[in-house]
Amino acid sequence: MALDHQEAFNIEYWLLEExxxxxxxxxxxxxxxxxxxxxxxxxxxxxxxxxxxxxxxNVVLTDMAExxxxxxxxxxxxxxxxxxxxxxxxxxDIEEAYKVACLEFGGVDIVVHCAGLAISKPxxxxxxxxxxxxxxxxxxxxxxxxxKGAAIMRKQGIGGDMVNIASKNGLVAGPNNVGYGSAKAxxxxxxxxxxxxxxxxxxxxxxxxxxxxxxxSKIWEGKWAEGRAKANNITVEELPEFxxxxxxxxxxxxxxxxxxxxxxxxxxxxxxxxNMINVDGGMATAFPR
Amino acid sequence: MELKTFKHVDYLWDETTAxxxxxxxxxxxxxxxxxxGTDLRITNFGGGNTSCRTIEKDPLTSxxxxxxxxxxxxxxxxxxxxxxxxxLYVDRLHxxxxxxxxxxxxDEMVQLYQHCIFDLDSRAPSIDTAxxxxxxxxxxxHLHPDALIAIAAAKxxxxxxxxxWGDEMGWVPWQRPGFDLGMQLEKCQKENxxxxxxxxxxxxxxxxxxxxxxxxxxxLEVIEQAxxxxxxxxxxxxxxxxxxxxxxxxxxxxxxxxxxxAPVLRGLTSEENRMIGHFRDDEVVLxxxxxxxxxxLAPLGTSCPDHFLRTKIKPLxxxxxxxxxxxxxxxxxxxLVPAFQQYRSDYQAYYQKHKHADSPAIRDANPVVILYxxxxxxxxxxxxQTARVAG
Numbered sequence: 001m002a003l004d005h006q007e008a009f010n011i012e013y014w015l016l017e018e019x020x021x022x023x024x025x026x027x028x029x030x031x032x033x034x035x036x037x038x039x040x041x042x043x044x045x046x047x048x049x050x051x052x053x054x055x056x057x058n059v060v061l062t063d064m065a066e067x068x069x070x071x072x073x074x075x076x077x078x079x080x081x082x083x084x085x086x087x088x089x090x091x092x093d094i095e096e097a098y099k100v101a102c103l104e105f106g107g108v109d110i111v112v113h114c115a116g117l118a119i120s121k122p123x124x125x126x127x128x129x130x131x132x133x134x135x136x137x138x139x140x141x142x143x144x145x146x147x148k149g150a151a152i153m154r155k156q157g158i159g160g161d162m163v164n165i166a167s168k169n170g171l172v173a174g175p176n177n178v179g180y181g182s183a184k185a186x187x188x189x190x191x192x193x194x195x196x197x198x199x200x201x202x203x204x205x206x207x208x209x210x211x212x213x214x215x216x217s218k219i220w221e222g223k224w225a226e227g228r229a230k231a232n233n234i235t236v237e238e239l240p241e242f243x244x245x246x247x248x249x250x251x252x253x254x255x256x257x258x259x260x261x262x263x264x265x266x267x268x269x270x271x272x273x274x275n276m277i278n279v280d281g282g283m284a285t286a287f288p289r
Numbered sequence: 290m291e292l293k294t295f296k297h298v299d300y301l302w303d304e305t306t307a308x309x310x311x312x313x314x315x316x317x318x319x320x321x322x323x324x325x326g327t328d329l330r331i332t333n334f335g336g337g338n339t340s341c342r343t344i345e346k347d348p349l350t351s352x353x354x355x356x357x358x359x360x361x362x363x364x365x366x367x368x369x370x371x372x373x374x375x376x377l378y379v380d381r382l383h384x385x386x387x388x389x390x391x392x393x394x395x396d397e398m399v400q401l402y403q404h405c406i407f408d409l410d411s412r413a414p415s416i417d418t419a420x421x422x423x424x425x426x427x428x429x430x431h432l433h434p435d436a437l438i439a440i441a442a443a444k445x446x447x448x449x450x451x452x453x454w455g456d457e458m459g460w461v462p463w464q465r466p467g468f469d470l471g472m473q474l475e476k477c478q479k480e481n482x483x484x485x486x487x488x489x490x491x492x493x494x495x496x497x498x499x500x501x502x503x504x505x506x507x508x509l510e511v512i513e514q515a516x517x518x519x520x521x522x523x524x525x526x527x528x529x530x531x532x533x534x535x536x537x538x539x540x541x542x543x544x545x546x547x548x549x550x551a552p553v554l555r556g557l558t559s560e561e562n563r564m565i566g567h568f569r570d571d572e573v574v575l576x577x578x579x580x581x582x583x584x585x586l587a588p589l590g591t592s593c594p595d596h597f598l599r600t601k602i603k604p605l606x607x608x609x610x611x612x613x614x615x616x617x618x619x620x621x622x623x624x625l626v627p628a629f630q631q632y633r634s635d636y637q638a639y640y641q642k643h644k645h646a647d648s649p650a651i652r653d654a655n656p657v658v659i660l661y662x663x664x665x666x667x668x669x670x671x672x673x674q675t676a677r678v679a680g
Binding site: 005006007008009010011012013014015016017018020023027031032033034058078079080098099102103104105106107108109152153154155156157158 | 362363396399413416463465544547548549551552553554555556559562563564565566567568598602618622639640642643644645647648649667669671672673674676677
């Protein structure tokens with residue numbers, strides 16, 4: 001037996017019920033939005049997911065290692081996050097990850113491609129394996145995330161955001177960086193191409209260029225840090241200070257700073273597309289022109 | 290203490306925890322509230338409220354006076370803490386009977402509850418304050434258990450209540466919560482002093498006890514008895530929901546179809562405000578959405594006011610074959626748009642027809658609950674928790 005409609009209306013639009021709704025806390029800038037972030041189990045990707053979630057978004061974390069994903073996922077309150085194990089160079093993995101976003105939250109609004117790795121070698125030592133890995137994760141990964149993500153955004157018809165995490169090295173011809181720098185430059189140009197193509201669907205595409213994020217970044221845990229320290233004649237411990245001194249503001253760049261860049265293009269700069277923002281403490285060689 | 294066993298509810302009372310709270314009636318009432326709220330069969334999220342009474346010294350007269358502590362407005366039992374509670378003078382609540390002007394003036398009573406406040410750090414008192422306040426018990430539970438809603442919403446609710454509990458249970462017909470309903474509960478209990486609880490037609494349950502534990506056990510027993518009754522009678526005269534009309538897809542295919550369709554539905558329900566979705570395809574959902582009775586029952590909507598505030602008056606049932614080809618989303622959208630337009634215009638008509646001069650502006654006209662027979666149930670709301678709870 002159901003309620004009489006007038007009685008139902010009287011409850012639904014009861015002035016006291018309305019007062020209760022008005023007392024609810026104001027919504028956050030990214031509430032009602034769903035973000036998928038690659039490389040989100042740690043480092044910069046996790047910092048981005050944290051920032052977006054703090055500001056109200058639901059986040060779907062993707063990464064290669066399930067144990068790290070489970071740990072990252074458990075750092076959020078219930079009803080905020082989900083995760084999918086995903087190798088971004090695999091089309092099926094990416095499809096499965098988007099399926100999680102669709103079943104858990106209904107779709108996707110924000111795609112952040114942050115998965116990455118760094119290999120620094122001179123041309124003579126660079127192998128095909130190195131080259132293919134960089135192209136697969138950085139370039140093909142971004143392309144597939146954009147392609148499958150745009151398809152879902154078009155189904156929803158309510159616009160969307162893509163943010164690609166590239167690097168200063170896509171703009172600056174640094175030493176021994178042919179594979180990494182080329183892939184990062186490809187990411188940056190793909191941003192412009194996609195911004196032009198997807199604008200009619202109100203999908204904005206922008207690039208964030210970090211540089212010298214050492215503390216908390218996974219890239220720096222391995223051989224890369226040792227290599228950089230050795231190349232500059234300092235110890236690994238001295239790297240953060242060393243990198244801070246390289247930039248104009250003499251700032252140590254943290255994962256949270258990159259996350260702030262993503263937040264800015266997604267939540268604040270809502271009329272910006274095809275653009276890039278450097279988050280590097282200021283590097284004259286990397287000024288876009 | 291005799292250990293009780295229950296089949297249809299979780300018995301969660303832990304004597305070690307409770308004994309550490311002995312003598313602190315408010316702490317024991319909070320403990321009971323938390324364990325009641327943990328089992329969603331006992332009450333829906335954010336639904337129901339609980340109370341207890343203590344004797345306190347009135348700061349103005351230094352005289353001992355009875356204070357009722359009750360869950361504040363908008364809280365959730367499972368996570369209720371000391372700061373989510375309102376403390377009110379019981380004698381002042383009774384004094385409100387002298388100035389109550391009648392059903393048309395219900396709303397002004399809520400303001401007057403503020404004048405009954407003893408604890409200056411109180412949360413805003415719940416609309417249900419009078420329902421507790423005019424009953425003479427130390428500990429009271431007001432719950433919306435699934436099993437009790439089924440009985441409270443049944444056409445012959447009063448008869449079923451009598452069949453299960455005989456003279457031990459009171460029954461009052463459906464009425465919007467307010468001061469008048471409080472007076473009806475008081476009257477019902479006074480006329481039937483031996484009862485262990487009262488069923489509110491179309492709404493839920495009131496149960497009570499001398500101690501927090503007694504109230505807890507009383508609530509659990511009543512819910513258990515109601516659940517047993519339903520289990521015994523389920524599908525006896527005719528199959529539940531008239532039996533199956535269509536078969537479900539296998540789980541993997543259900544998920545496949547749901548993932549393809551969810552973004553389309555999200556786009557359509559986000560027409561006014563962007564929404565977050567939730568999907569369920571468990572047995573309980575499939576039993577209903579695949580049934581013969583779906584077309585007849587769905588338009589009736591939910592029967593409990595506390596539920597339909599979250600679900601809207603009726604769900605949208607999709608006219609889509611379970612194995613429909615959903616790969617061409619433009620075609621799917623084209624097929625679904627008329628049903629959404631119909632739903633929105635029905636809702637607008639419902640608002641126009643029933644609104645009063647001082648009614649708040651119309652809210653989002655899009656469906657919250659969307660049923661896809663053979664596949665599952667989608668719910669859409671402002672955030673995941675609200676969407677999940679609506680489902």
